[in-house]
Amino acid sequence: MTFEETVARLQEKFGDAVEGADERDAGRPGLLLGVYVRPEAVVDVCRYLHDTPELAFEQLSCITGTDFQDHIQLAYVMMSYAHREVMAVKVKLDRDEPSVHTVEGIWATANWHEREVYDLLGVYFEGHSDLRRLLMPDDWVGHPLRKDYKEEPDYHGIPTTRDKALGKY
Amino acid sequence: MDSTQSKQSVSDDLMILNMGPQHPSTHGVIRFIITGDGEVMQRAVPHVGYLHRGIEKLAEGMPYPSFVPFTDRVDYLAAMFANHGYALAVERLLGLEVPRRAEYLRVIVSELNRIASHLIGVGAMAMDIGAFTPFLHGIREREKLNDIIEELCGARLTYNYVRVGGVAFDIPAGLDRKILSFLDTFEPLMEEFNRLITVNEILVKRCANVAIIDAETAKSYGLVGPNLRGSGVDWDLRRDLPYSAYPEFDFKVCVGRGVRGTLGDAYDRFVVRVEEMMESVKILRQALAGIPEGDIMAKVPRKLKPPKGEAYAAVESARGELGYHVISDGKDKPYRVKIRAGSFTATSIIEHASKGLMIADLVVLIASLDVIAPEIDR
Amino acid sequence: MVEEVGSPQVVEAGFEGAPGQGGVVWGKVNYLLNLPRKHSLWYLLFATACCGIEMMQTGGPRTDLDRFGMVFRASPRQADLMLVAGTITYKMAERVKLLYDQMAEPKYVIAMGSCASCGGLFQKSYSVLKGVDLIVPVDLYLPGCPPRPEALADAMMKIQNIIMSENWHRKMTTRTEPRPQLGKGGIVKRA
Numbered sequence: 072m073t074f075e076e077t078v079a080r081l082q083e084k085f086g087d088a089v090e091g092a093d094e095r096d097a098g099r100p101g102l103l104l105g106v107y108v109r110p111e112a113v114v115d116v117c118r119y120l121h122d123t124p125e126l127a128f129e130q131l132s133c134i135t136g137t138d139f140q141d142h143i144q145l146a147y148v149m150m151s152y153a154h155r156e157v158m159a160v161k162v163k164l165d166r167d168e169p170s171v172h173t174v175e176g177i178w179a180t181a182n183w184h185e186r187e188v189y190d191l192l193g194v195y196f197e198g199h200s201d202l203r204r205l206l207m208p209d210d211w212v213g214h215p216l217r218k219d220y221k222e223e224p225d226y227h228g229i230p231t232t233r234d235k236a237l238g239k240y
Numbered sequence: 241m242d243s244t245q246s247k248q249s250v251s252d253d254l255m256i257l258n259m260g261p262q263h264p265s266t267h268g269v270i271r272f273i274i275t276g277d278g279e280v281m282q283r284a285v286p287h288v289g290y291l292h293r294g295i296e297k298l299a300e301g302m303p304y305p306s307f308v309p310f311t312d313r314v315d316y317l318a319a320m321f322a323n324h325g326y327a328l329a330v331e332r333l334l335g336l337e338v339p340r341r342a343e344y345l346r347v348i349v350s351e352l353n354r355i356a357s358h359l360i361g362v363g364a365m366a367m368d369i370g371a372f373t374p375f376l377h378g379i380r381e382r383e384k385l386n387d388i389i390e391e392l393c394g395a396r397l398t399y400n401y402v403r404v405g406g407v408a409f410d411i412p413a414g415l416d417r418k419i420l421s422f423l424d425t426f427e428p429l430m431e432e433f434n435r436l437i438t439v440n441e442i443l444v445k446r447c448a449n450v451a452i453i454d455a456e457t458a459k460s461y462g463l464v465g466p467n468l469r470g471s472g473v474d475w476d477l478r479r480d481l482p483y484s485a486y487p488e489f490d491f492k493v494c495v496g497r498g499v500r501g502t503l504g505d506a507y508d509r510f511v512v513r514v515e516e517m518m519e520s521v522k523i524l525r526q527a528l529a530g531i532p533e534g535d536i537m538a539k540v541p542r543k544l545k546p547p548k549g550e551a552y553a554a555v556e557s558a559r560g561e562l563g564y565h566v567i568s569d570g571k572d573k574p575y576r577v578k579i580r581a582g583s584f585t586a587t588s589i590i591e592h593a594s595k596g597l598m599i600a601d602l603v604v605l606i607a608s609l610d611v612i613a614p615e616i617d618r
Numbered sequence: 619m620v621e622e623v624g625s626p627q628v629v630e631a632g633f634e635g636a637p638g639q640g641g642v643v644w645g646k647v648n649y650l651l652n653l654p655r656k657h658s659l660w661y662l663l664f665a666t667a668c669c670g671i672e673m674m675q676t677g678g679p680r681t682d683l684d685r686f687g688m689v690f691r692a693s694p695r696q697a698d699l700m701l702v703a704g705t706i707t708y709k710m711a712e713r714v715k716l717l718y719d720q721m722a723e724p725k726y727v728i729a730m731g732s733c734a735s736c737g738g739l740f741q742k743s744y745s746v747l748k749g750v751d752l753i754v755p756v757d758l759y760l761p762g763c764p765p766r767p768e769a770l771a772d773a774m775m776k777i778q779n780i781i782m783s784e785n786w787h788r789k790m791t792t793r794t795e796p797r798p799q800l801g802k803g804g805i806v807k808r809a
Contacts, residue, residue, distance in 0.1 A: 096549065101332030103552040103565070129459050132554070133580035135565045148552055148565060148580075152459070152473070155480050157552060180462030183588040206289035206617055207745065208709045215744050216297055222744050226708045233737060233748035261713055262664055264692040269666050269710060290710045291666060294743040301742060309739065316668040360671075379678035386675075397668055397764055614667060 072125055074104045074158055080126075081106060081116060088112035105146060105159035110171045113162055117147065117174050120160070127153045131178040136188040138217045143169045143192060169194040191216040254282060257599075261290045265368050265603045268613025270587065274599065284594040284602055286587050292617040299577035304330055304544040305404055307577070312398035314562075314579055315615055318357035320349045321557035323402035326577075328483060329553035329564040330404045333546035341534040342406035343485040348527050349389065349401060350484075350555075351520040352419070355426075356385045357558035358513045365510060365607035366437055369446050374437050381429065384422055391415055404544065406537030416528050423521050430518065438514055447510060448501030451593050451605040455504070461592070462585035465560020466516065467609055470496040470509035477556035489526050491519050506608035513610070545572045559583055559610055581615035623649075651786045655698075655724075656778045662697035663690040664717065666704025669731040672764040673703045681767035688774060694720040699777065700754075701770075705733035705740060706747040718754045724789050726777055728758045730770065735759045 072080075078092045090107040108116050120128045128149040135146040147160040164171060173196040174181045185196045186205040193214040196202055204211065213220055225231055255278070260271035269290035275282045295314060299307050311326045312319040324346055331338060338346075363378030386396040393401040393409055401408050437443060453463070458471040468475060476493040478486045494515040496508035546568045554563035560582025567576040586609040594602055623645070624630035630649040635641010665673055677683045677690060691697045694717045706714055718727065729750050732738035737748035750756065757780060760773045 093550075096335075099332065099335035099547075099549065101335075101551060101553070103550045105550070130464075131462055132552070132561065132563055133565060133578060135567075135576070135578040137567055137576045146550070146565065148563075150481075152475055152480075157481065157554075159550075159552070178462065179457075179460040179592075180585050180588060183584065204289075206292040208289070215294065220744070227712070229708065229711060229747065229752055231744075231748070233752075261710065262717060264663055268670075290707060290713075291705065292707055292709070292745050293705055293740050294745050298740070298743055313668060313739075316671060376679055379675060380680070383675065383678065383680050396766070397671060 072154065072156070074156075077120075077126060077158065078106050081108075081119070084119065085112055085116060088116070103146075103148065103157065103159055105161040107161050107163065110162050110164060113147075113160065114172050114174055114177070116160060117149075117177050120149065121177050125154075127151050128156075128158070129153075131174070131180055131184070132157075134181065134184040134188055136192040136194060136216070138166070138192060140166075140218060142166055143194060145171065145188065145194065147174070164194065170197060172197045173199040175199060190214070193217065259284075259599075259602075265606070267364065267606060267611050268616075270606075270611070270613055270616070272590075272602070274602070276599065279598045279600070281594055281597055281599060281602060284590060284597075286590050288587060288613075288616050290617065291613045293614075295618045296577055296579065299574050301573065303572050304546070304574060307574070308403055309398065309400045311579075312400060313614060314581065314618060315557060315559065315612065316397055317360055317612060318353040318558045319397065319399050320346075320353040320402055321555050321562050323399065324350060324484070325553055325555040325557075325562045325564045326566075327402050327404045328555065329551045329566040330544065330546065332551040332553055333549055333566060333568050334404075334544070336405060336538055336540070338406055338484075338538055339535045340485070340532050342536045342538075344527055344531045345407045345411065345536065346402055347485050347489070348419075348524060348531075349392070349399075349407075351524050351527070352385055352389065354520045354558050355517050356382050358517050361558070361610040362437075362510060362513050365447075365604070365610075366443065368603045368607040369443060371437070371443070374433070377429075377433060381426065388415065388419055388422060391418070403537070405540035406535070408537075410536050411531075416531075419524065419528060423524060427518075427521060430514075434514065438511065443510075444500050444507060447507040447604055447608065448505055450501075450506045450601050451597060451608065452502050452505045453589065453593055457589070457592070458504070461589040463560070463589060464582040464585065465556070465558070466494075466509055466512045467560065467582070467586055469494060470512045470608075471504040472496055472498075477554055477561055481554065483553070483555065485527075488530070489523050491523050494519060506604050509608040509610075543572050545570065554580070557582070559586075559612065559615060562615075579618050581618070583609075583611040583613075583615035586611050587616050648784075648786050649782070652782050652784065656781045658687040659699050659726075659774065659777065659781075660689055660691050660697050661699040661701050662694055662717065662721070663692050664700060664702065664714075666702075666706065666710065667733065669703035669733070669764045672767060672770065673701060673730070676767040676770045678767075681771050683771065683774065686771075686774060686778075694718075695722055697721055698724065699726045699728065699774075701728050701730050702734040702750045702754075702756075703730040705738060706750050707745050708747055709745070711747050711753055714750065715753050726757045726780070727754055728760055728773055728777065729756045730760045730762075730773070731765060732761060732763045735761060738763065 082089045088109045092106045093104045120126050128151045130150040132148040137144045143164045145162045150157050188194050190204045190206050254275050257274040261269040271287040272284045274284045295310050311322040315322045359378035359382050363375035366374035390396050393399050453471050455471045455473050458468050474495050494512050496512050548570045550567045552565045554561045563580035565578040569575040622629050622632040631645025633643050729735045734750045740746040
């Protein structure tokens with residue numbers, strides 16, 4: 072099934088939870104095409120894409136969180152083994168209190184991907200079994216991948232900048 | 241304390257053991273908190289992040305071509321794949337076409353890197369079981385490969401060779417003969433390796449029926465590469481979502497068969513890696529025989545400014561799908577680069593697959609998944 | 619037969635005798651006591667990132683470190699030399715300091731590669747320690763990204779020269795760092 076047919080199927084099934092879709096670009100055939108959905112409908116749309124045999128998106132490749140200055144976008148990039156397709160489901164979240172339900176029940180790999188998005192961007196996933204920091208130390212302050220992140224001057228007494236390149240020389 | 245009380249405390253208490261981050265058996269700095277009853281584990285929880293260097297954030301502050309050396313450090317055992325994935329993603333954003341000679345060169349260095357990475361992978365697995373010599377065999381062969389690649393691009397480990405639009409240097413005269421003579425000595429060496437190690441009874445007893453991962457669990461946890469194929473799922477990005485010059489070559493995709501023991505155990509993943517090395521030799525011979533003349537780099541402007549859009553490009557690296565999700569907003573620096581690596585999802589399955597294993601088997605599980613710390617942490 | 623070690627002005631040690639008949643080895647006490655330390659320098663197997671692979675290749679068949687008497691040990695109590703190979707992050711820094719404290723005296727540290735010397739190419743990163751000499755005292759800085767095995771072997775030989783030039787008695791009787799104690803971990807900032 073091509074991307075346009077998939078979008079038409081989703082619009083037919085979910086109505087106005089589907090907000091729009093990317094346009095195909097003739098000069099750049101390799102772009103990633105995504106369909107925009109409302110945050111409340113993410114779990115239902117993903118479950119439909121996973122369970123329907125004609126779509127069968129059984130692999131969740133990654134969840135890319137991006138901080139566009141007025142909202143945070145999550146892109147669920149997924150692949151289908153049976154039909155050899157790649158597409159994305161994109162969600163726009165409010166920047167100050169970003170929150171969406173977890174898709175851990177559909178793909179078990181979402182557990183770690185969502186922990187990473189929580190760690191680096193501060194998005195809260197409702198219903199997640201174990202939401203805590205993954206990559207940064209547990210007592211780190213701030214979410215590094217946000218565009219307005221400021222580094223602390225030191226961490227546990229270690230300075231975070233190096234004034235002289237050659238140390239004591 | 242009377243005897244009934246002491247019996248109760250011995251059977252109820254579980255021991256919490258810390259393994260790592262500095263430990264001779266972990267593949268990089270990964271830490272495990274093991275809850276167990278003596279040698280048998282109830283659960284082994286991985287703690288990662290000890291090598292998190294913020295590579296994705298660094299990408300937002302530099303022009304597109306400058307990011308290629310950082311991709312080397314994401315997977316340092318097989319850096320050509322990492323370079324290739326990023327170059328592919330940016331080329332899709334630009335709508336650029338790469339010359340055929342450059343595509344063939346990319347395939348040649350990729351398959352050389354696959355052999356180099358699998359040599360360390362199977363050697364380290366044998367070393368973790370307790371056999372020290374196979375690792376040295378692997379290192380010796382890898383030295384010869386390092387020499388070949390050093391003659392091509394000047395570096396042994398972090399290459400910065402596959403750039404956006406093509407490759408950096410052309411093959412110098414005589415190097416294709418050197419690669420062919422290496423392949424001629426490599427095949428008998430692999431037969432000796434197979435006789436000594438792959439069918440060795442001790443290795444089979446340590447690896448067969450250990451850490452079985454069935455196909456549904458593997459797909460749900462997002463395993464890729466030899467880990468996924470070792471569980472019986474027939475999926476290889478070179479054949480199924482083809483890129484570069486792979487459609488022109490004839491090769492077999494190696495899938496686990498449950499050779500000794502059950503399908504999806506550690507021995508299957510080991511055998512898949514060994515067989516993949518032989519398939520890489522086949523691809524290399526075909527590529528060297530058919531390499532066309534032409535340019536090695538497309539006409540790329542000095543300042544790359546892809547129009548707005550998002551691209552996701554995945555290459556089949558030695559550890560599975562290495563994907564780059566690059567978001568551009570029209571300027572000369574990327575807005576967001578997200579790297580999806582096979583070792584990240586492979587580490588997440590360790591907690592699930594380690595129930596009921598012994599601690600020595602945990603080492604076999606980690607080695608059979610061939611995890612590497614910078615891919616997990618980036 | 620007379621053999622002497624050192625320059626003609628300063629003779630460190632020598633051997634006088636005949637083949638098959640035995641002889642006398644004589645030398646300065648400092649030289650004779652530093653010599654076995656130099657020829658059995660055991661290094662801690664501590665590899666974080668890409669420099670770790672070059673460390674493994676240096677221990678491999680081509681540039682063999684075993685011929686210098688150097689073998690890798692997994693436990694810090696059995697090691698003399700800590701090769702900090704790879705990028706150190708803030709999360710890992712406390713463990714590096716703990717490993718250094720756990721090593722027994724006399725001990726040496728080589729900062730291998732650019733990342734351990736000064737932070738390397740991750741200068742603008744938010745989570746990388748800009749040089750391991752901010753937490754442990756370093757004896758030798760080895761530049762390179764990663765350094766070649768020949769460069770690492772050269773660095774080990776320079777550490778051997780440092781050992782030979784030390785005053786044995788002073789080295790054995792001074793203790794530079796405190797022993798680790800229960801509950802008192804943590805980093806001491808170095809100037």
